[in-house]
Amino acid sequence: MEEILTNAKEELQESVLNGVSQVIHNDEVLEGMIKLKSLIEGSSKEMKGWRPSGIPSDDVAGHLQPVMTNIERNLSHLKARLEAEIEASNILFIAFVFKKRVCYEETESKAHAMMQEAGFCNHIIRSLP
Structure with a gap:
């Protein structure tokens, strides 16, 4: 019985290691990781990063607020331009x-x-x- 468990454990470990190895050596993932590393290294150290507060509704609202403000500003600009065209x-x-x-x-x-x-x-x- 122990031998079967040991064999199953070894096969599972080997399968997981092969899967992880394939993901790591995937060119797209590797390029993404390199871009992420350069982005992190190139970012300003004084800029405060976003951190979750632990309250999902606050986290989502806080994270999306700048995006929504930008979208709202763009829509206002488009509205003004369309009104001028009309x-x-x-x-x-x-x-x-x-x-x-x-x-x-x-x-x-x-x-x-x-x-x-x-x-x-x-x-x-x-x-x-």
Whole structure:
């Protein structure tokens, strides 16, 4: 019985060591570890690192607060930019509508003048809507 347990223990240890060895020698993991090491070494020693308080809700809120502030700032900037674009578009649209109204009024007055010159009766002539 002890021999079976010993064999199982040795096989398990060997399997775990092989798995760990494969992970360690994986190029992507190795590159990630090298980048992490250089990031840690390159960071400022005066900068205080984030540490968990032990209260999950406080930890998550404290960790995400800078991210949420940044997202909120970006959304405010996008909103202002879109409002400016809409305002510019509205100004162009108003100018276009005004130009078309002037053209419509000119055409209406020309048509009215041509009908009067042609000698049509006044009761046929009516203003366009």
